[in-house]
Amino acid sequence: MNLLENGLLRWVxxxxxxxxxxxxxxxxxxxxxxxxxATAAGRGGIGLTPLSYSYAHExxxxxxxxxxxxxxxxxxxxxxxxxxxVPIVWLGVSPIRATWLIxxxxxxMTVCLTFLLGRRLTSTTGGIxxxxxxxxxxxxxxxxxxxxxxxxxxxxIxxxxxALDAVYVAWSQPDSTFYAALAVGAGLxxxxxxxxxxxxxLVSLLALGVLVAMLAAAPSRWRLIVGALSVxxxxxALIPLRNVLAxxxxxxxxxxxxxxxxxxxxxxxxxxxxxTLWSFxxxxxxxxxxxxxxALGLVGLCIWGVSRFRRLAVGSLPLVYIxxxxxxxxxxxxxxxxxxxxMPILPVVVIALVGAIFSLIDLVxxxxxxxxxxxxRWAVLALVIPIAGVGALAAARGVALVGxxxxxxxxxxxxxxxxxxxxxxxxxxxxANQMQxxxxxxxxxxxxxPWDQPLDNWPRDYGISxxxxxxALKVFVEKDVRYVVxxxxxxxGERVLARYNPGPYVGSSLLTEPLPEVxxxxxxxxxxxxxxxxxxxxxxxxxxxxxxxxxxxx
Numbered sequence: 001m002n003l004l005e006n007g008l009l010r011w012v013x014x015x016x017x018x019x020x021x022x023x024x025x026x027x028x029x030x031x032x033x034x035x036x037x038a039t040a041a042g043r044g045g046i047g048l049t050p051l052s053y054s055y056a057h058e059x060x061x062x063x064x065x066x067x068x069x070x071x072x073x074x075x076x077x078x079x080x081x082x083x084x085x086v087p088i089v090w091l092g093v094s095p096i097r098a099t100w101l102i103x104x105x106x107x108x109m110t111v112c113l114t115f116l117l118g119r120r121l122t123s124t125t126g127g128i129x130x131x132x133x134x135x136x137x138x139x140x141x142x143x144x145x146x147x148x149x150x151x152x153x154x155x156x157i158x159x160x161x162x163a164l165d166a167v168y169v170a171w172s173q174p175d176s177t178f179y180a181a182l183a184v185g186a187g188l189x190x191x192x193x194x195x196x197x198x199x200x201x202l203v204s205l206l207a208l209g210v211l212v213a214m215l216a217a218a219p220s221r222w223r224l225i226v227g228a229l230s231v232x233x234x235x236x237a238l239i240p241l242r243n244v245l246a247x248x249x250x251x252x253x254x255x256x257x258x259x260x261x262x263x264x265x266x267x268x269x270x271x272x273x274x275x276t277l278w279s280f281x282x283x284x285x286x287x288x289x290x291x292x293x294x295a296l297g298l299v300g301l302c303i304w305g306v307s308r309f310r311r312l313a314v315g316s317l318p319l320v321y322i323x324x325x326x327x328x329x330x331x332x333x334x335x336x337x338x339x340x341x342x343m344p345i346l347p348v349v350v351i352a353l354v355g356a357i358f359s360l361i362d363l364v365x366x367x368x369x370x371x372x373x374x375x376x377r378w379a380v381l382a383l384v385i386p387i388a389g390v391g392a393l394a395a396a397r398g399v400a401l402v403g404x405x406x407x408x409x410x411x412x413x414x415x416x417x418x419x420x421x422x423x424x425x426x427x428x429x430x431x432a433n434q435m436q437x438x439x440x441x442x443x444x445x446x447x448x449x450p451w452d453q454p455l456d457n458w459p460r461d462y463g464i465s466x467x468x469x470x471x472a473l474k475v476f477v478e479k480d481v482r483y484v485v486x487x488x489x490x491x492x493g494e495r496v497l498a499r500y501n502p503g504p505y506v507g508s509s510l511l512t513e514p515l516p517e518v519x520x521x522x523x524x525x526x527x528x529x530x531x532x533x534x535x536x537x538x539x540x541x542x543x544x545x546x547x548x549x550x551x552x553x554x
Contacts, residue, residue: 314348
């Protein structure tokens with residue numbers, strides 16, 4: 001503690017600080033600190049949202065040698081997140097635990113890479129400050145414990161930017177015998193982000209543009225640049241090739257349908273995401289004025305970053321990323337803009353902010369009055385300490401949860417899943433309101449129940465509507481569904497039906513009314529298992545139902 005206090009005081013006074021972490025030890029310490037902070041700050045469960053993408057089940061298919069099934073079922077998503085989890089599953093780790101471990105490790109890597117890139121573009125002290133701001137950001141700590149790919153994308157973006165910077169440094173130096181290895185390694189890292197999330201292609205495209213500009217500026221160094229270009233483009237071609245082999249089409253993700261946002265509303269949501277990532281409370285003011293101020297700040301920061309860092313990709317990426325993401329949101333099917341879409345670019349924004357702060361300090365140092373120097377440094381500390389404090393509170397809350405016995409799987413409907421495994425024969429078809437079973441086993445057939453969303457109209461906009469009794473009976477007979485499963489997940493109660501609402505028939509009538517198609521209802525602490533009548537009885541009931549002309553939507 002004395003070392004930390006002395007270091008802060010020396011920095012405030014403008015005295016040099018000897019930082020031993022400039023070499024190998026610093027990144028390792030930051031990586032391990034990130035792992036510890038992410039684990040301690042876990043909310044205690046991987047909830048319902050992460051498994052809407054079925055990463056765990058895709059991982060299980062791949063690890064079981066059923067790559068063909070994974071290709072046909074999960075072509076909507078890039079395979080990078082699940083492929084990394086496969087060797088972890090081979091070691092005996094459950095798929096949901098494996099994907100969680102990747103997110104935690106990716107957070108540690110994000111903190112470490114933020115330091116390395118920040119040190120490269122600013123200074124060692126700037127790299128440490130940027131890493132601490134990422135380490136103590138509540139949203140980052142929260143996302144580090146969710147089995148989704150955003151955290152891995154954040155680490156992948158930073159790794160790609162570092163690789164591009166390494167190519168730039170080598171390109172500006174005399175010819176090296178390491179050009180071939182550097183070109184291959186950089187190309188792999190530059191092409192990797194799109195394997196994690198499709199939006200990662202922006203990083204690769206920006207890098208390709210920079211590489212082409214470097215080739216035009218110095219054609220004599222063509223071996224390094226052409227090598228990196230070739231490997232990057234090969235990486236970008238792998239996913240379209242997978243999609244063609246699996247579906248016959250280049251794109252795996254649907255690009256039609258109704259967009260969730262207009263460009264203006266998406267951009268406003270993205271700007272709000274930038275603010276709420278820092279727990280700011282600017283939303284009490286007029287939204288348009290706050291958005292305008294945020295947009296001006298973002299544009300100014302990007303222009304400053306390009307001119308200061310002399311790195312086009314690093315400086316322009318935040319604005320390019322957000323603009324492209326909002327364009328996609330306004331032209332195709334995508335969830336409404338929220339913090340998790342913006343979070344992967346946060347470390348790059350942090351590095352730019354730290355660089356701007358240090359430039360301001362350098363400017364202040366040129367002022368004649370010495371007292372202004374110290375005042376500026378204290379002003380910077382006054383900005384950083386509250387942000388770190390908010391993050392520390394989030395970490396403390398996570399420590400308290402872990403102390404009470406929460407684990408990354410504790411909220412994952414364990415009693416319901418265990419009851420199904422103990423009482424339902426393998427091969428049985430189940431209809432469920434969420435995809436928890438896919439994360440644990442391939443033994444059961446699975447049918448997702450269409451739902452209604454009381455908070456907004458987007459399921460209805462996409463043609464999704466809950467089953468009527470007739471529609472449900474048709475599906476039960478056609479698919480030979482034996483059970484209906486309603487998982488509660490982290491809500492621990494039937495309140496989940498108000499958030500992921502299977503409709504009045506499935507969500508209420510099957511549980512409360514004496515319907516002839518229900519043979520039994522088993523209520524558990526984290527879910528409900530509805531046992532249906534046998535298939536012949538369901539056929540008889542279906543024949544007695546008056547036709548409605550509406551078929552089931554799946």
